[in-house]
Structures are given as C-alpha cells and as structure tokens.
Amino acid sequence: MNIEIDLDDPKPIFAQLIEQIKQAVANDKIAPNDPLPSIRQLANDLEVNSKTISKAYKLLERDAVIQSKGYRGTFVHPDAKANCQIDLKEWVTSQFEELITRLKEAGVTDSEMRLTFNDVLTNN
Template sequence: MEITVDIESATPMFSQLVMQIKQAVQHGKVAPGDPLPSIRQLANDLEMNNKTVAKAYRLLERDSVIQTKGYRGTFIHPDAMANCTVDLNAWVTKQLRETIATFRKAGVTDSEIRIAFADVLNQPQGG
C-alpha cells in the first residue's frame, strides 16, 4: 500500500490519509489483520507531523477500519471492508442541514443558531 499526501490540496492531510487507507481496504490492497506502519514511521515517511497521522489513525479506529493492539502495533480491522463505507462527516452534515432548516422555518436567525451551537459545544459532555 502506497500512501501519498498532496500538501497543496484543499483536503486536509489527515483526511487524505483516512481516504487512502479506506480505499486500500476497498480495493483489496490490504486485508484484515495486515499491519500498518506506526504513527511515527508513517509521519517520517510522509514528512508530516506525528499529530496529523495520529488524528487520521484515531478516526480510522473510531470507524473500526483499523485497530490498535497496544505495543504490537496497528492493524486492519477484521470488519474494515464493511466499515469503510461509513461516513460520519456526511451524516453529521445531513443532520445539521435538517436541524438548521427546522430552526429557520421557526424563524430563528442564523446568528441565534451560531450562538446556541457554540454554547452547546462549549458545555461539558453529559451536561
């Protein structure tokens, strides 16, 4: 599996990594159980910040495309193929669009929506 990052792209580098790893799974270039490079190794290979690679790995692990096995490393998840089609960003965007449309229909201004959204995001989780 070869990963390349276009630093000139409008797509964030972590998103490019996520997309390329998902595509590698979908096209059979990697299989469940296959190892992935460590965060440090991939960051060095791509000449990018470790935090960028770590963010991509966290998102892939959240989506069950990869799994981390402690000191043994990071591997392609057994259910990776089925989980590659999950796009939480698209789902969140759809949900927000629908909610904002409901607010606007009720007469709430965009400014009021922004303030309420920021307030909710700034609240401690569970609150």
C-alpha cells in the same frame, strides 16, 4: 500499501491519508488484521508531522477501519471493508441541514443558532 501525499492538494494531509487507507481496504490491497506502520514510522516515511498521522489514525479508529492493539501496534479492523463505506461527515451534514431547516421554519435566527450551538458544545 503505497501512500502518497500531495502537498499541492487543497485536501488536508490527514484527509488524504484517511482516503488512501480506506481505498486500500476497499480494493483489497490491505486485509483485515494486516498491520499498519506505527505513527512515528509513517510520519518519517511521508515526512509529515506525527500529529497529522495520529489525527488520521484516531479518525480511522473511531470509524472502525483500523484498531489499535496497544504496544502490539495498529491493524486493519476485521470489519474495515464494510466500515470504510460509511461517510460520517456526510451523515453529520445531513443531520445539521435537517435541524437548521426546522429551526429556521420556527423563526430562529442564525445568530441564535450559533450562540446556542456554542453553549451546548461548550457544556457537553
């Protein structure tokens, strides 16, 4: 698997990494249970901050595209091919759009929504 980061791309580096790993899975360039480079190794290879790689790996793990096996390393999840087709951001956006439409129909102002959202987010 060859990962290339484009520093001129407006897309954040972690998003480029996620996209390329998902494409590699979808195109069978990496298979379930294949090992991935460590965070430190990939950060060194790509010459980016290890926190950027860590963020991408955490999001890929959340989406069950990769899995961490502790000290043994990080591997492609057995169900990665199916899971890499899921776009969580798209789903979250549609959920918010539906909720905001209902709230506006009920007469709730943008300010009230923002304040309430911040309160709920802070308290959960």
